Amino acid sequence: MTPVDQDAPLGRRDLRKQQTRAALTGAALRLCASRGFDQVTVDDISAEAGVSSRTFFNYFASKEDAVLGDHLVEVDAMRARLAVLLPTMPVLEAVRRAVLLVVAAMEADRDHWFLRMEVIHRSPQLLPRLVLSNAEAERGTTEQIAAHLDADPAAHGYPALVVATTSAAFRCAATRWMTARGALSLGALVDEAFSALAAGLPDPD
Amino acid sequence: MTPVDQDAPLGRRDLRKQQTRAALTGAALRLCASRGFDQVTVDDISAEAGVSSRTFFNYFASKEDAVLGDHLVEVDAMRARLAVLLPTMPVLEAVRRAVLLVVAAMEADRDHWFLRMEVIHRSPQLLPRLVLSNAEAERGTTEQIAAHLDADPAAHGYPALVVATTSAAFRCAATRWMTARGALSLGALVDEAFSALAAGLPDPD
DNA sequence: CCTTAAACTTGCAGTGGCTGCAAGTTTATT
DNA sequence: AATAAACTTGCAGCCACTGCAAGTTTAAGG
Known part of the structure; x- marks a missing residue:
């Protein structure tokens, strides 16, 4: 594992x-x-x-920790990549590319993730804990982006907004990936979601 | 209350x-x-x-339920409003206007919300549970939008994506509202967030 | 007004998650 | 081989939470 x-x-x-x-x-x-x-x-x-x-x-x-385990291992790598990318492109695009690291890790760990998903699906009480650890990771990324923009995170809403919405988009893609049991590529689903975000979420078709 | x-x-x-x-x-x-x-x-x-x-x-x-209480009361009203608005405008815009109902309810309940926020801030373990109940509400709204678009929610990612990202944006606005202890209008903050979303989250300034 | 049935409260006993403590046992160090 | 450090374990105990079997209060019908 x-x-x-x-x-x-x-x-x-x-x-x-x-x-x-x-x-x-x-x-x-x-x-x-x-x-x-x-x-x-x-x-x-x-x-x-x-x-x-x-x-x-x-x-x-806690019992929950044993099930959810350390699903945040790749966060450090993602943050490092983000630090490199941020100065060279728009924030949203940098985030999209950084997230691909997590995508790769998850696709490599397919079976494990599906099993975990099975458990969470059966027992939704676990979902909160999952969200909490994500929230912690999001806070760090928010500060990183705020620093890049030279903005006070408290005064300016943009960094938190980007991180929260992209995280939500990522979760959507991950959910689709898992309900399709991997029939679709996670990377493709993530790309699709980020494209819609960048386009301003227009009505489809 | x-x-x-x-x-x-x-x-x-x-x-x-x-x-x-x-x-x-x-x-x-x-x-x-x-x-x-x-x-x-x-x-x-x-x-x-x-x-x-x-x-x-x-x-x-549970002990948590006593603290978090019923923070979902206005969901039904919001959904009704959404049903009316959806056929007449883009999805994102309809959601934005529907959310204003929730905004009004929260601004009317200011003090209570600030106290709740105080508790959650002190004990972040509560945050997930808050998000979880939101998740349930989100699922319903997702189905509503999917029906409007005549899309299969499983096959098409758009409905879930809109709901998840707008919810995230709303939470961001609410957080700013509370950390500012109401110095800014929640409605204005929500509008700002939705505008950024509609514009595709471009870098600020 | 009085009776009866339903609803609400409460104590009790018990399960299970979780922790601190004080052994014991295993592994690393010199 | 001796000592220290790390790891495991049982035990005693706290607290969240539940089912059950009273007791008490309120609503409803005669």
């Missing part, structure tokens, strides 16, 4: 930790996908993963 | 229910605003409101 980060000093210990963590998220996803989120207890997940329930909470702060 | 709905058959019982409900949300808002959401227990709220903690759960399904 999550590839090993660069050349890390991996002793038996860190290895086992990764292993345990993966076993926990795996068990959580599997169980929740088949039974539904609240028909699964932390004890169930821990037992399936072969650790105590107390240990579960050494790895995750 | 919520004005009495039309000519209702209000006996002592229903009256007391309204009273209790208001006391609970009031206590919840007050306590959470001063102490923070998770420094307040359901027992605290119930005691402050003068009922048992068990009764609390007869009124609200």
Whole structure:
């Protein structure tokens, strides 16, 4: 699932930790996908993963975290790309290209995302937590764009507006991608959504 | 808060229910605003409101519900307005005008909204739940627009895209409104955001 | 006015998420 | 081989939340 980060000093210990963590998220996803989120207890997940329930909470702060996991890994890369692109083109276009990094990561992780989606679809209570972590990421990007424009984010609404609307557009594309179970390319769907945004959301046809 | 709905058959019982409900949300808002959401227990709220903690759960399904309350009351009115406007103008413009109904309701309820905002700002865990209930409303509006366009919502991304992005724009405006503590008119902020959307989110200035 | 049925409140007991603490056990360090 | 650090675990406990079985209040009909 999550590839090993660069050349890390991996002793038996860190290895086992990764292993345990993966076993926990795996068990959580599997169980929740088949039974539904609240028909699964932390004890169930821990037992399936072969650790105590107390240990579960050494790895995750909540049951939800085990399911949603770290779906924000690519944010740093996206932000770096954005920093490079912003000075050379309009904000909206820079964001569109930066988002393609996330698109690539998601398309590479297809199966994992579909499984996660299955769980979230079954148990919509999880959706909020997903939105929250996104919100945090959005705030950072907003500040980045505000700095680029030399604008006070509090006084000027533009940075927050761009980030919020593009995020919404991205989520729309992702939703279409998943309901189509990957029959369409996520990249193409994202492009379509961003084009509509750039055109001012005119009525279709 | 919520004005009495039309000519209702209000006996002592229903009256007391309204009273209790208001006391609970009031206590919840007050306590959470001063102490923070998770420094307040359901027992605290119930005691402050003068009922048992068990009764609390007869009124609200969760502690969060008591704080967030019914912030979706005006949705029906908005949808009705939208139905009237859609055939006579572009979708985006119709949505903009329909949203003005919500704007009016919020501006009439200023103080309450600011208090709620105070709580949410202190305890961001609440923000997601807020977004979630919005999501439900968004789905309905999406279907409405899809029907108007004679489009299959699954096949065509436009309806969901318009709704998601305009909702995001609205939230941005609302956030600015609240951080400015009402120094700016919510209506003006919403108009500004929608204008930017309609123009394709060009770089400012 | 009085009776009866429905609605509302409440205590109680119990489940499950989640945390701090104080062992014990495993792994890294010298 | 000895010591320190990290990891796991059981335990005791808090709190959100629920079902159940009273008790109490209000509405409705005679």
